[in-house]
Amino acid sequence: MRSRAAGVALVGILLFVTGLLGWRGIATEATDAVRVDASVPRCGGTEVGTASWAGSRLPAIPLEAGMECRLAYRLHNTGDTDLTLTGFHQAISGPEGGAAFRVDAINGGDPEQTGDVEARWTGEVALPAGDSTSLRIRVVFRPAGCTARGSVLWAGSFATVRAWGRDRDIALPTATLYRGTADSHCPAATG
Template sequence: MGIRLRSALAVATALAAVTLFVGWRSMSAHSMAGVRIEPGAPTCSGVGVEVDRSGDHFRPMIPLRPGMSCQIPYWVVNPGDRDVTVTGLTYPVGGPGARAEWKVVPVEYRRPDPSSDLDAVWTGSVEVEAGGETAIVVAVKYRPKGCTDQGRMWVWPTFTVRSLGRERTVEAPPAPTFRGTRTCIL
């Protein structure tokens, strides 16, 4: 009888552990499922923000000129019932080794990781309460040795959010538009 009882306890313990693990994974995934990123209106000095009317959407457009400096808020919206933490941001082509005519300077008043190259990579910790939203502000400025030519450029920043020990990557819509204002000679 003792061996059967121990076997039954072992099975019950294993089943309880699996149930808790599955429940934890489900709760953490559910808590982050609705998180989305909404780009806000940039505020700039050195240039006026224009409107990009190409395609189906109107987007703010930043002309790339010497002296240009902008603050771009990205609203992290958390409609879930648990708090989430933004732990990272990757801003394509904004890193120190990129050749675009603009670069990311601070994110949330902290410099991106200096070891990042092509993309600007930021790590930090910004809480977003359940049912709330908060802005993560990305600062960009003109890069004199960069080149975007006279075309338009969009990037899709990705944010890493964490809840209950798990992470999820959330991609932001492509806004703003960066517009090159000179012909590049490479």
């Protein structure tokens, strides 16, 4: 009798583990179907130039006082599972970031005030199978920030997409660089 109970328990555990792994695999496959396009930044208060990055020429935003830029990503769900866009985060551009730029708005709303160096937004935007949605980011000059004159920065950006109750970060394409100017230059340290 004990061996039969142990066998039933083992079968139950195996079915649970198989189901869990299958659920994770299905969710991963569904989010793998997301494709992302980035548009050229639209800016006021500065003129966007270009810079070399990983063998490509990309738009480079000069970090100048009064600069305000709009970045846009288009997320396409090429799969057959309905998804949900549940978040966005970008390195070094949050409330406590030290660079001379910060994210001021995400999809028309304020980024979360987390006290973090990353800009963050959470929400729920439907991304049905075969459809697409936009992710819009406004970036502004941070007067208290510090980005060395002539240096070129990239800020890693991620969209969070949910499938079958599982969230997954998707790296957004590197589409915008930031270039340090006299306005963003770091004062020399005094000792």
